[in-house]
Amino acid sequence: MSARMSPGRTFAAHAALITWTLVALFPVFVIVINSFKSRKAIFADPLALPWPGNFDLVGYQTVMKQGDFFLYFQNSMIVTMGSLFFVLLFGAMAAFALSEYRFKGNTLMGLYLALGIMIPIRLGTVAILEIMVASGLVNTLTALILVYTAQGLPLAIFILAEFMKSVSDDLKNAGRIDGLSEYRIFFSLVLPLVRPAMATVAVFTMIPIWNDLWFPLILAPSEEVKTVTLGAQVFIGQFVTNWNAVLAALSLAIVPVLTAFDLVGLVNRSTPNLDPDLAGYTVEPDFKAALTRLKPDLVNISTYSDSHADYACAAMEAGAHVFVEKPLATTVADARRVVDGAKANGKKVVIGYILRHHPSWKRLIAEARALGGPYVFRLNLNQQSSGATWEVHKTLMQTTSPIVDCGVHYVDVMCQITDAKPIEVRGMGLRLSNEIAPDMYNYGHFQVLFEDGSVGWYEAGWGPMMSDTAFFVKDVVSPNGAVSIRMPESARSDDHDTHTKTSTIRVHRVGQPDLDLSMADEPGHQDLCEREQAFMARAILEDIDLTRHMEDAVQSLAICLAADESVRSGNPVKL
C-alpha cells in the first residue's frame, strides 16, 4: 500500500471514523441534554434539546442536595487512583522481574499471572467477602483498593513484561556498571522508556474500576465509603423502585454475619405467649441457673430497665457478651458498672439504640450535620396507649419515666448531630393518671443546652389521655435551614413501627425549594433488629472497640437522668 492514500479513500476512512464517533457519543449527548430538563419533559420527548420551555435544573439540584455526591466522587477518586497507583507500581515491578531476571519458575509464574487475565475476579466474590469480613475491612476503601489492585495486576504485568523485554539490555547493564541499584535502574531507566505502555495499562485498569458497581455494593455499601456509581443507584431506587436486585446483593453481604447466632435458651420470670417460631423452646425462670447450664456466648437482655445492669454484669461474669435494651441502666452509677464490667471481662456490650442502624435516621443526622450548627432540636414522641400497651407503659413507669426511657434515643441523636458537650438540662413533668405511683409522672419534657449554643427539646407522654396531635415531631433547625422527618397523617402513635418508620425526610434550605427524600422502601422493625444483630455479631467477630458506643450510652442516660432530677427538684442541672 502506498503511504499516501487517494482522496477518495481518505474521505471514506474519515467518514467511517466520524460516523463511529457520532454513534459512540450519542448516548452521552442524550444524557447531557436530558440532564437539563424536567422529568416530564424527558419522558415527553427524550431527544428534544433543552429550551426555556422545558429547561429545569432539578436533576442537578437533587444530586447536589441528596446524597453527598462530593464525598462519593472523592471516594471513587481515592479508590481509582489508589488502585491505579498500586497496579502500575506492582505491575511494573513484577513485569520487570519476569522480563529481567532468570530464576526457577519464571515461565510458570508468567503463565500463572496470564491465567488471571482469563478468570474474572468476580468468581471469587464470596471468598473475597469472607476475607474482608475476617480482616475487618468491610466498608473501607482499603478493601476496594485491594480487590481492584488484584484485578488489574495480571493484564498490567502481561503487557508491561512484553514492553520491558524490548528495553535494551545494554542500557540496564550500563547502569549496573555505573553503580546504579536495581531500583534506580527500574525507576529511572526502564520506567521512563515504557511510559507509553504504562499509559495504555493505566487506561485499561482505570475504566473498569471507576465504573464498577459490584464490589462497592458488596464490600463497601455504607454511606461514608460509597463510590459515585453506587451513590447514583440511590436515584434509580427513588423513581424505579427496583430495589430487589440491589437489596439482594446487599443481603449477600450480611448473610455470613447473620448465621453467626443460634438461640440456646429463653429466660422469663413469667410465662409469656411465645411466637410460633419459638415454639420448641421452654422458658426458664432462673437467669443465673440458665447461665450456668447453657453457657451462652451472648445474652440478650430485654427486661425492664431496673434489672439491666445486674443481669448484664451477671452475664459477663459468666463469660457471655451482652446485648442490652436501652436504657443501659436506671442510674449513671449502674451504667458505669456495666461499662467497667465489659472492660474488666473483655466482653462486648451493645446497647439497643436501634435508631443508630436506621438509614433514615442516619440520613437525618448526615443532612443536619451538612447544614452546620448551632442547632435547635425539636423531638418528641407521645403515645396514646390503652389496653395491653398501657399496661406495659405502667410497668415501665414503676422504675422509669417516659422521658428517660425513650429520651435516651433522641438525646443520642442530638449528640451525634452536634459534637458539642451538653452542659445543662432543665426538665418538667406532670402526673396525668392515678394508675401510677404518686412520685411518677407520665408526661414530661426537657431542654438540653450544649456548649456550642445548640438547644434541644424533647417531649414524651404515655397514656390513654395523650392526644394524637403533633405526637411525632422530628425536626432539626440550623441557621441554614431545617431537616425534618415527616409522618403520614394516618400514622398511629402506639404502633411499634411508628417509632422506627419514617416515610419522608424534608430538607429545607434557606432560599431554596424544599427537597423531599422519599424513604418509602425503608426497613421495617424486624429488618432493623437484624441490622442491629449483625452489628453485634461484627463487634464480637471482628473485635470492634465499643468504648465510644458505651460512653455515648452512658452520656445520653446521664442527660436523661439529669432531666428526671430536674423534674423532681424544679432546678436546672449542670452537667
Place this chain on the structure above:
Amino acid sequence: MGALELKGITKAFGTTEVIKGVDLTVNDGEFCVFVGPSGCGKSTLLRIIAGLEDASGGDILLDGKRVNDVAPAKRELAMVFQSYALYPHLTVRDNMGLALKQAGKSRAEIAAATDKAAAMLALGPLMDRRPAELSGGQRQRVAIGRAIVRTPKLFLFDEPLSNLDAALRVATRIEIARLHRDLKATMIYVTHDQVEAMTLADRIVVLRAGKVEQVGTPMELYNNPANTFVAGFIGSPQMNFLDAAALGFPPGQAGIRPEHVAISREGGALAGEVSHVEKLGGETLVYVRNDLHGLMTVRLFGEHDFAVDETVHLTPDQDRMFYFDTDGHRRA
C-alpha cells in the same frame, strides 16, 4: 594496574553450553581483542568479565584477586556498548558523570574528570545536549567518554564500531588506538571484524563456538595460524585452501594467502580460467577457477587487466604455504 586472568570459565544458558572452558591471561596495559564469528560467545565472555553475567564455572581474577562475587560497579572497569547505551534522560555531561556521582565523588572532582574526558574526545560543544540530539558517531564518542571518566583499570568494548559507517569507523578506530596509547590502560575489545582486530590489537584471541582457537599477536596469527579456522579468519581476502594430496603432500589442506600466489599467462603450477576480476585501484583481486582446487583468489599490487574466461597459470610461493591435517590442525 589491570591484569586479568580467566581460569576455566564456562557458561551455560539452560542446557546449552555457550562458553566451553576459557583460560586466558591479559597483561596490564595490553590491548586485547576477542575476535570470532557472530554467536561464538564473545559478548557473553565480556559480560562475564564485567560481572553482568555469572560464570557457570571457573574463576575471574583482576590483579590477582578473585572477583566472581564482586558487583560490576566494584570491579573498577568500564564498558562501551555497541548500542551506545546512553541514559536518554541525562545530558552528555550527566551521562559521563553518573558513575562518579554514584561513587560519591564531589562535584568538583566530577567536573574536572568530565571536562578532561570531553577535551580528549572533542565533546566540549555537546556537553549540554541529550543523547537524542547527537549523531551516531557523537554518541559513540560520548559512550567512550563515559568510560574514560571513571579511570578504570580495565576497559571493555563490545563491538563499539559496528553501528558506524565506514569512514567514521576508521576515524573512531584510530581514536581508540590513540586513547590506548595515552591512557596506557588495559583494554579488551570485542569484534567480529578481523581488520579491527589486526589494526588495534597487541594480542588477539580467536574464539569459535565458545572455545579459544588461538592467542597471539596479529603477526603471529597471520604468519603462524594454528588451524584452518584461524588461518581462514585472519587476513583479507581469505586464505586459499588447496587439496594437499593433489599437490603431492599428505592428505589434508594446503593454505596459501592470495598475496602469495603468482599469476602468469605463460605458464605455472596450476592452470585455470579467470572467473571474476575486482579492481580496487591500489590492488587487483583475480578470482580463478581450478578444476581440482575450486575457486582461488590472487591479490596483485597495482592495476592489472585480465579478461573473464581467459586461461591463466597460478604458482603458490612454496615457502609461504601452510599444511593442515584432515582435522584442520597445522602440521608441524
